[in-house]
Amino acid sequence: xxxxxxxxxxxxxxxxxxxxxxxxxxxxxxxLALVGMMRFVTVELPEGVSLGxxxxxxxxxxxxxxxxxxxxxxxxxxxxxxxxxxWIYVAMGCSLVFLLSYVTYHFTMPEAVFGDTNGDGVxxxxxxxxxxxxxxxxxxxxxxxxxxxxxxxxxxxxxxxYGFTNxxxxxxxxxxxxxxxxxxVAVTGPVVYLFLRPYY
Numbered sequence: 315x316x317x318x319x320x321x322x323x324x325x326x327x328x329x330x331x332x333x334x335x336x337x338x339x340x341x342x343x344x345x346l347a348l349v350g351m352m353r354f355v356t357v358e359l360p361e362g363v364s365l366g367x368x369x370x371x372x373x374x375x376x377x378x379x380x381x382x383x384x385x386x387x388x389x390x391x392x393x394x395x396x397x398x399x400x401w402i403y404v405a406m407g408c409s410l411v412f413l414l415s416y417v418t419y420h421f422t423m424p425e426a427v428f429g430d431t432n433g434d435g436v437x438x439x440x441x442x443x444x445x446x447x448x449x450x451x452x453x454x455x456x457x458x459x460x461x462x463x464x465x466x467x468x469x470x471x472x473x474x475x476y477g478f479t480n481x482x483x484x485x486x487x488x489x490x491x492x493x494x495x496x497x498x499v500a501v502t503g504p505v506v507y508l509f510l511r512p513y514y
Contacts, residue, residue, distance in 0.1 A: 318393040324480040331479040338471040345413065346464060352420040359422050368419045369426075369507055369514055375412040376503030379405045383497050399477075406474065412503075426513045428452045433513070452509040459502040466495045
């Protein structure tokens with residue numbers, strides 16, 4: 315029996331799946347609450363301390379997650395289960411570190427505004443005119459990135475739970491829908507960073 319067939323014949327662990335599903339929804343609520351609070355709560359850092367170095371790190375983490383997702387897809391198409399699992403674990407790890415770092419950054423640092431050439435955090439009329447159509451493109455990418463990241467979070471986690479608990483039919487069905495969205499979010503993260511890079 316091949317490795318692939320052996321995995322497919324494993325018995326589903328429904329008891330663990332139920333516990334993990336509760337965890338998925340707790341994590342989703344906590345994450346979305348933290349992301350919502352970022353715009354309204356500021357945590358003061360000690361004098362002389364800055365987390366301004368984090369945005370390129372975030373772009374790197376998203377890029378790594380995107381590469382890992384593509385490699386995970388390639389592995390599963392070749393029926394290499396262990397490689398697939400390994401790449402998914404790395405992608406999940408990159409996304410987790412990104413999330414923790416991203417929330418920390420936005421709780422402690424002022425928000426960068428596309429087109430804000432003088433760095434005062436406010437987009438003046440002249441600055442908005444100078445940004446032109448590029449700002450509209452940036453906003454379209456940013457809004458789709460944020461919306462899909464928020465909407466896909468519980469589905470990404472549930473797809474992982476299905477695979478982890480040997481519910482392979484559900485895992486496969488969910489992955490077909492979730493994978494392109496997760497990949498889009500991972501790819502557009504660095505794109506948003508490149509748009510904003512001149513304004514950090």
